Amino acid sequence: MNKQKSYSSSSLKKLLWVALGVLVSGSAFAKSSLNMTQGVTEFSKIAYDLHMIVLWICVVIGVLVFGAMIYSMFAHRKSKGVTAAQFSHSTTAEIIWTVIPIVILIIIAFPSTTALIKMEAPTDADGKSITMDMTIKVTGFQWKWKYDYLDEGISFLSTLKSDSNIARQIGSGINPTTVENYLLDVDHPLVIPVDTNIRILLTANDVIHSWWVPEFGWKRDAIPGFVNEAWTNVKKVGTYRGQCAELCGKDHGFMPIVVNVVSKADYANWVKSQKGEQEVAEVKNNTQWSKAELMSKGEEVYNSQCATCHQATGKGMPPAFPALDGSAVVNGPLDEQIKTVVFGRAGTAMTAFGSILSESDIAAAITYTRNAWGNTAKDAAQPKDVKKIKNS
Amino acid sequence: MSNTNNNQYYVPQLAKWPIVGSIGMTLTAVGAATYMNNQLDSPIVMYLGFATLIFMMFGWFGEVIKESESNMYNPQVDASFRMGMVWFIFSEVMFFAGFFGALWYVRNMTVPWLGGEGTGVFTNAELWPGYEGVWPTNGPGNIGGKFELVDPFHLPLINTVLLMTSSITLTIAHHALVDGARKKVIGWLIATVVLGAIFLFFQVEEYIEAYQHLDLTLKSGIYGSTFFMLTGFHGMHVTLGAIMLTVITVRMIRGHFKPESHFGFEAVAWYWHFVDVVWLGLFIFVYII
Amino acid sequence: MSHADTHSHDYDHDHKPKGFVKRWLMTTNHKDIGTLYLIFSLAMFIFGGALAMIIRLELFQPGLQFVQPDFFNQLTTMHALIMVFGAVMPAFVGFANWMIPIMIGAPDMALPRMNNWSFWILPFAFTMLASTFLMDGGAPAAGWTLYPPLVLQGGHNLAFAVFAIHMLGISSIMGAINVIATIMNMRAPNMGYLKMPLFVWTWLITAFLLIAVMPVFAGAVTMLLTDHYFGTSFFDAAGGGDPVLFQHIFWFFGHPEVYIMILPSFGIISEIIPTFARKPLFGYVSMVYATAGIAFLSFIVWAHHMFSVGMPLGGELFFMYATFLISIPTGVKVFNWVSTMWKGAMTFETPMLFAIAFIILFTIGGFSGLMLAIAPADFQYHDTYFVVAHFHYVLVTGAVFAIVGGVYYWIPKWTGNMYSERLGKIHFWWSTISVNVLFFPQHFLGLAGMPRRIPDYSTQFAEFNMWSSIGGFAFGLAQIFFCIIVWRTIKGKGTTKATSRVWEGAKGLEWFIPSPAPHHTFQDGAPVNDGHLAHVSSH
Ligand code: HEA
Ligand code: HEA
Ligand code: CUA
Ligand SMILES: [Cu+2]
Secondary structure (H helix, E strand, O other): OHHHHHHHHHHHHHHHHHHHHHHHHOHHHHHOOOOOOOOOEHHHHHHHHHHHHHHHHHHHHHHHHHHHHHHHHHHOEHHHOOOOOOOOOOHHHHHHHHHHHHHHHHHHHHHHHHHHHHHHOOEOOOOOEOOOOEEEEEEEEOOEEEEEEOOOOEEEEEOEOHHHHHHOOOOOOOOHHHOOOOOOOEOOOEEEEOOOOEEEEEEEOOOOEEEEEHHHOEEEEEOEOOOEEEEEOEOOOEEEEEEOOOOOOOOHHHOEEEEEEEOHHHHHHHHHHHHHHHHHHHHHHOOOOOHHHHHHHHHHHHHHHHHHHHOOOOOOEOOOEOOOOOOOOOOOOHHHHHHHHHHOOOOOOOOOHHHOOOHHHHHHHHHHHHHOOOOOOOOOOOHHHHHHHHOO | OOOOOOOOOOOOOEOOHHHHHHHHHHHHHHHHHHHHOOOOOOOHHHHHHHHHHHHHHHHHHHHHHHHHHOOOOOHHHHHHHHHHHHHHHHHHHHHHHHHHHHHHHHHHHHHHHHOOOHHHHHHHHHHOOOOOOOOOOOOOOOOOOOOOOOOOOOHHHHHHHHHHHHHHHHHHHHHHHHHOOHHHHHHHHHHHHHHHHHHHHHHHHHHHHHHHHHOOOOOOHHHHHHHHHHHHHHHHHHHHHHHHHHHHHHHHHOOOOEOOEOHHHHHHHHHHHHHHHHHHHHHHHHHHO | OOHHHHOOOOOOOOOOOOOHHHHHHOEOOHHHHHHHHHHHHHHHHHHHHHHHHHHHHHOOOOOOOOOOHHHHHHHHHHHHHHHHHHHHHHHHHHHHHHHHHHHHOOOOOOOHHHHHHHHHHHHHHHHHHHHHHHOOOOOOOOOOOOOOOHHHHOOOHHHHHHHHHHHHHHHHHHHHHHHHHHHHHOOOOOOOHHHOOHHHHHHHHHHHHHHHHHHHHHHHHHHHHHHHHOOOOOOOHHHOOOHHHHHHHHHHHHHHHHHHOOHHHHHHHHHHHHHHHOOOOOOHHHHHHHHHHHHHHHOOOHHHHOHHHOOOHHHHHHHHHHHHHHHHHHHHHHHHHHHHHOOOOEOOOHHHHHHHHHHHHHHHHHHHHHHHHOHHHHHHHOOEHHHHHHHHHHHHHHHHHHHHHHHHHHHHHHHOEEOOHHHHHHHHHHHHHHHHHHHHHHHHHHHHOOEOOOOOOOHHHHHHHHHHHHHHHHHHHHHHHHHHHHHHHHHOOOOEEOOOOOOOOOOOHHHHOOOOOOOOOOOOOOOOOHHHOOOOOOO
8 A cells, every 4th residue: 555655656756757858858759659550451541541631631721710810810909990890791702611611521522432431341453342361250258358260260368468457456556667568468369360351250248349459440349249340451460459449347448459460371370379279178178177276277267357357355346246255156056156157147247158268267267266265165166067057 | 476467478486396396306216216226125205206296296287277267378478388388299209209210220220130131141140040030029039038919900900099089089179169169178078088098998908918918028029128118108198198188177177278278278189199199100110010 | 879778677676586495496587597507507517527637637647546447437427427417508508598588588488487497407316316426336337328238237326327317308308498489489579580699599409409309318218227127128139129229329319419519609609709809790691500500410410429330331421421511511600700700800808718719629629520520530530539539629618618708708797797807818828728738638649549438548648648637637727716706706806897788899688788687677578679689780
């Protein structure tokens, strides 16, 4: 508590100094960008160009209108001894300033329309719809993303990296500037190949989220019960970061998106290693675990998947998120708790984890909750118990 | 300040009823909200609020009627009341328009998309495989289970006839009032109220039938939701209209209204016709197509 | 203009009811009710502003220092609901109550008892809404747009918020009905429609918008209520419903709602500019048509708030084009104001300063609106601070500046005292500079990729957020200063007595009655001759 206080007051002072510095030199602006990114896709460039066109049109109109007004404010002021003219209309003027804006708007409408068609109904040079080389399904959860490579059968969750997550807590005492990519890093980034037409299908599990990587030039909502379609083709290898862009509850600010765009060869290797990992996971689902193994794995799963709501202390944040420490469900029959976690609770933030975590992870997390803090159930859940309930 | 000067626009000096109304409204709202949240076991506070609102209405309208009957209103005041009523009815039209709009949207957009039409190809394939987006529906999740529809050509048709007739009887009453035939007015007004009451009776019958035999409930997915919300709000408006008609009838019996000035009567008549028109919309868009 | 003195009605029997309860709780007087609205609005502005100050405090630097994320979302939501429904809308109704009857020569509003009720619903509704802060689970936290399914996860607050919104809706509708009936039915003889001051015109059209969209909003939140408590499926795909349906209904209300908050501002500005330019309003008739045009268009652009939900291409194109069109009538207004100033003989008292700042800063907000309207670019802008910058330019330097300008303009008429011009000018410069420090950097934040509605941000956004917060605190303090100025004016501290005409260039019926305006005006009708009117030049 004390630590936090000293941090914030000292950094407050520091920031005030920075403020002064900026005021004097203006140099601190160098670090932050002032404008929309040009991005790394064809579409992001188009969005940027449109943005600049309208911006300049507005600047020109602004200069003319405000210029006339400011001139008038100096020239036509009473203190200069002018007498007010009494004219009150001019049809010619009215027609001019109706027609000119119409023309300007029509000029803007053309590139906007082409750009929109490019995004929504992309065609190649011959006017044929372009083909998609691969499809990735993106599912928003409170508060993480799940990526399914529909062609490869790979799938994984992507959550805020733990160093950011620890630093962001009130009273953590950690200065965000010391955390690399603060709030913009995840445990498992999305990996995609460069120069590939990728169809992205967006949906959500609980509430509306929105998937946005500024460098790709668009955002699209992920809506529960519906699938939205978007596409991208990234021209440059690199790591690109974005954030959820639709308010989705308390941790809306903490579900970043990271995309690693890699060469096609690297991508093929990555797919291979991912498949290997998936086989390992399958084996884990079919073995009997010792309780110690379950507990240590469980703590890890719990802290990455459950703690956002139920808190690392198991105390939850009642009434929205119940405490698991002392909960009747957690201390009751094992099957009931497995059901709760596997199927979730409809209409609440409690997700059906059965479809997003492996059976061994669920078993581990449950075992952990039943034996951590003051909980005394003493028993352990095995992957096969979870499988049984899942298939019931 | 008694202001019986008919040339001057009548401005009441003090109004004690609005604040009573606000308190009644708040009690109703707080009572309903706490009850719905299970913070209170009974809706007693809500009933208290309702009672306060009814008390307010009696008091308020009573005051207005008294002023009206003692000739404190000149034609300009009358015009204000008329405009007030017209724009109030317009606001009601927009309220229903919201629900009709929702019905239109789910039928023509959402449900086909869920069924895979248009931009819904992936929605259907990925999330709701096998679901066919045809109306009526309780959605791909089959929420509320299988249900049957109300046959539009039994009770609803009868109800349509009843309401249409009641609009006619009310118009006859109005003409009679203009002609100064008071007995006739009262007779036709009673007929109108009775028709409205029978309508409501059948509506309740229909709901019971739907819940008990057709398994059609408020929870039957989007069909049940739109069906009961639209017909339910309409039913509430009929109830309100019938109460207003009853009040008008009583006032008639007490000798209120004049052939050349009877705003209260007209306001209720407009309202009743509005409710009638909404029903026609319901009959066509909810029951038939 | 010696006409004022020759008025034959006697203003001396004031008949103010005695005692607090009778005077304020039971009043039917349009001026008292106007005063109640204005005071209420100021209180809500301070409340909503205080919430904004906590928001800016938390965003002062990266990392969470003061509030938990969920509480932050409650702050954002309640800040917006209170500012929109508690501060800006009631302020305009307050102006309407005070000024419309006077401007058209009517003895009072058309339905005085209902007028009282319109107001007295508000304190109850907002108490209910604010009480959710104290409940289990706190206040609504899904944004003022109340999107399901998120809003349905809220705890006990949903029912309270929905019922509060119903009450606000009832109040607004009754207020609007009253305005329409007053304008259509209560004009003095010879006060033809095209002789009405523009403020009256803009309110007539605003009232129509209110009656058309508030019930739709009420319907939308009712569906939220039944989805949450009674098992309907309006917004649940499993039952055949659609979360996007709510967005359509909400924005069918929401977009006209933002014009409800700007059209009366246009009216106020159109009163102020001619007065201080000493020149008739340029293009009066086209101003009326432009207002009506904006109102009409406002019904067919709503989905520009939803470009990213994945509408079919045709829909996106339609809403993009329709939104473009709004720039045309709005431009007509801006050009007409500038032409009114052109070749006038201007002086720059505080109301005029605010009006000029309004024109420039509102137009900047309008420009960013036009940028947002370009759907493919909105895919980038949407839900970033660029949008936040846009709407604060149109709402704060638009609506709020017009309100503040209007207060300076008419407060001598209301209180009989001239506010201190020196303090007024300080307030103006202080507000105008700080508000730009507050909101201009938010454009950069949005373009650089900062999403809105987040309590914490990555470090690259730190500098501009700090600037914005500093501007915010300064702007907040300036408004405290404003409260002091208003208070001193009401109490007559350091002020002079206002004349009935107040401003040298003022025209319009309100300037032909004494200051302060007597409790009752025009009880026997007002004789209107064209010399009284601000806008009808001799043509
Ligand atoms: C008073 C309130 C107000 C007003 C007047 C406006 C005015 C406009 N708004 Fe704004 N808007 C809001 C309040 C307002 N808005 C709010 C509150 C939101 C966010 C809601 C939320 O999500 O929480 C929003 C969001 C919003 C969006 C959605 C952004 C997003 O979420 O992605 C869009 C998109 O099109 C938009 C567009 C416009 C346009 C085109 C205008 C036009 O009316 C502007 C017209 C004016 C001009 C253009 C300037 C003057 C004209 C000239 C000088 C003539 C010549 C000019 C040209 C030809 C360019 N607004
Ligand atoms: C008319 C409407 C209106 C008005 C007047 C304002 C006024 C202000 N708004 Fe508001 N705002 C909205 C409407 C409005 N806003 C809306 C619709 C949203 C979107 C909400 C959503 O996302 O759902 C929003 C969101 C919003 C955000 C984004 C939050 C987020 O996305 O997380 C921010 C952040 O800076 C903000 C700041 C401010 C500030 C600093 C003011 C200032 O102008 C306020 C100044 C006034 C005062 C400060 C009051 C007077 C003084 C005091 C109370 C004393 C205390 C003073 C000090 C301690 C200095 N607003
Ligand atoms: Cu997910 Cu915001
Ligand atoms: Cu809009």
